[in-house]
Amino acid sequence: MSVHIKTIHPMKYMRDFLARNIRPDGRKLSEVRPTAINVGSISTADGSALVKIGNTVVICGIKAELTVPNAENPNEGFVIPNVELPPLCSPQFKSGPPGETAQVSSQFLADILVNSKCVDLQSLCIMPDKLAWVLYCDLICLDHDGSVLDACVAALVSALCTVTLPEVKFDAITKNKTVELEKRRPLTLTCFPFASTFATFDENSILADPSEEEESLCSGTISIVTSGDSLYSVHKPGGCQLSENRLSECISKAQKRSLTLRGMVEKSMESIKS
Amino acid sequence: MPRPLLHSLLSLILNQLTRVLHAVCSVYKQNFLAMNSNSSNGTHSDDKEECSVRPILCELGVITRPDGSAILTQGHTVVMSAVYGPSEVRMQRLQVDRAYVETVFRPKAGVPNTSDRLRETIIRDTCETAMIATLYPRTTISVILQEMEDSGGLLACSINASCLALMDSGVSMKFLFAAVTCGVTEDDLIIVDPDADKLKECKASLTFAFDSINKNVIASYTSGTFPVQTYNNGLEKCRQASDFLFDFYRDIVRKYASTL
Numbered sequence: 001m002s003v004h005i006k007t008i009h010p011m012k013y014m015r016d017f018l019a020r021n022i023r024p025d026g027r028k029l030s031e032v033r034p035t036a037i038n039v040g041s042i043s044t045a046d047g048s049a050l051v052k053i054g055n056t057v058v059i060c061g062i063k064a065e066l067t068v069p070n071a072e073n074p075n076e077g078f079v080i081p082n083v084e085l086p087p088l089c090s091p092q093f094k095s096g097p098p099g100e101t102a103q104v105s106s107q108f109l110a111d112i113l114v115n116s117k118c119v120d121l122q123s124l125c126i127m128p129d130k131l132a133w134v135l136y137c138d139l140i141c142l143d144h145d146g147s148v149l150d151a152c153v154a155a156l157v158s159a160l161c162t163v164t165l166p167e168v169k170f171d172a173i174t175k176n177k178t179v180e181l182e183k184r185r186p187l188t189l190t191c192f193p194f195a196s197t198f199a200t201f202d203e204n205s206i207l208a209d210p211s212e213e214e215e216s217l218c219s220g221t222i223s224i225v226t227s228g229d230s231l232y233s234v235h236k237p238g239g240c241q242l243s244e245n246r247l248s249e250c251i252s253k254a255q256k257r258s259l260t261l262r263g264m265v266e267k268s269m270e271s272i273k274s
Numbered sequence: 275m276p277r278p279l280l281h282s283l284l285s286l287i288l289n290q291l292t293r294v295l296h297a298v299c300s301v302y303k304q305n306f307l308a309m310n311s312n313s314s315n316g317t318h319s320d321d322k323e324e325c326s327v328r329p330i331l332c333e334l335g336v337i338t339r340p341d342g343s344a345i346l347t348q349g350h351t352v353v354m355s356a357v358y359g360p361s362e363v364r365m366q367r368l369q370v371d372r373a374y375v376e377t378v379f380r381p382k383a384g385v386p387n388t389s390d391r392l393r394e395t396i397i398r399d400t401c402e403t404a405m406i407a408t409l410y411p412r413t414t415i416s417v418i419l420q421e422m423e424d425s426g427g428l429l430a431c432s433i434n435a436s437c438l439a440l441m442d443s444g445v446s447m448k449f450l451f452a453a454v455t456c457g458v459t460e461d462d463l464i465i466v467d468p469d470a471d472k473l474k475e476c477k478a479s480l481t482f483a484f485d486s487i488n489k490n491v492i493a494s495y496t497s498g499t500f501p502v503q504t505y506n507n508g509l510e511k512c513r514q515a516s517d518f519l520f521d522f523y524r525d526i527v528r529k530y531a532s533t534l
Contacts, residue, residue, distance in 0.1 A: 104395050107388040115498050234494045238399025241490035
């Protein structure tokens with residue numbers, strides 16, 4: 001019977017659940033789905049990670065290449081994130097050039113990298129104005145079931161943790177470069193930003209870590225990126241109006257979650273070291 | 275026709291069109307600035323008050339073809355906006371219960387890039403929240419924005435310009451909305467509505483859009499790193515500053531009420 005109500009009257013179906021402080025999948029309003037982080041999943045990449053939040057799966061592979069630094073910032077390398085939402089992950093995406101959602105997600109990740117300065121771009125420079133590393137971070141969503149930004153940020157940050165770069169010797173006069181693939185040094189991150197998405201439904205109900213079904217019924221989402229103390233982004237593109245108290249509530253929840261996620265990344269990092 | 279030839283022809287036409295558009299825009303801008311330079315109607319001077327905003331000037335119905343249009347300057351940031359609709363919708367965009375709202379943001383030069391896409395989604399979602407889209411099922415409402423000059427606070431200016439164009443078009447809305455940007459300095463002080471020079475010295479910038487009824491937050495976009503307390507302070511200051519904009523909207527409506 002409930003299946004029929006869901007198809008005929010999805011909003012009422014949702015509202016009836018929320019009135020009893022529970023969600024259709026049995027979670028409480030502020031409960032997040034089980035999360036799993038696996039690092040170093042792709043052995044051929046320079047850094048990689050797979051993140052699962054509930055059914056949402058995002059895999060990130062990082063490829064390091066040598067390039068000439070930008071003339072404006074001659075002693076900085078590059079980190080270029082690219083999110084792919086293939087038709088495989090959800091019926092709402094079609095094949096072809098990246099759609100609006102994919103472009104916006106890529107830009108969001110690029111903004112976070114700039115805002116948080118979690119990768120020291122100067123450490124990617126080998127010889128100023130001559131040679132630097134460019135890290136191409138390819139994120140592919142395998143299953144699109146809500147809160148994809150959270151999974152993307154987590155996958156990107158955990159993959160960056162695993163990046164090791166080979167030592168490069170560069171002769172400025174002969175312009176000869178020798179890459180010693182055996183001698184690799186790890187990339188150090190200055191901070192660990194993590195995103196938490198909340199969906200707003202009817203002003204008063206705020207759902208943590210919404211699933212695809214909830215996101216489509218809710219009036220808007222808000223994504224908060226934080227490393228525990230500092231905020232790197234509070235992204236709320238329209239949707240339901242929120243009062244300040246509600247916003248602070250979300251921020252403190254996001255701060256707690258980012259610490260949990262950081263713990264998970266550290267634990268999985270230990271497992272690949274041992 | 276062979277494909278490469280077709281492509282080059284298309285890009286040639288596009289380039290020409292962009293050039294013409296820019297020429298038209300700059301003529302408008304000059305006329306507009308010359309016309310309004312003497313009038314102080316509806317402007318807020320840059321006084322010493324903490325939450326004041328840069329001088330605002332606006333004109334509605336500047337172009338004839340759209341259902342609603344506006345040109346808005348905040349300080350030296352200028353944005354022109356147009357609203358078309360409710361009009362016919364493309365099949366794949368059709369929504370049976372509401373209007374499909376689309377936003378196009380054209381930068382001053384070059385083709386739109388991914389950061390413009392991000393800006394578009396923020397503007398679109400803000401507009402969609404404010405308007406009663408369910409009144410216009412199976413239609414599309416397009417909000418077009420053309421950047422003319424960016425001297426800080428472009429996103430806020432674009433959001434405000436889109437609100438003015440929506441007002442001019444007569445699309446039904448639940449409330450009006452206004453956006454304010456603030457900058458955060460190195461020692462966590464808040465500068466409300468900074469210009470480009472002040473913004474350069476800031477470590478972070480926060481942009482908020484508020485509704486006109488309860489002054490709650492509709493949209494929030496941030497860049498840079500900042501502590502939670504600063505975020506809340508910035509939000510409060512911007513909320514106060516949004517009053518200037520809502521007052522300004524009222525002045526504008528009063529000015530245009532007889533001609534609209």
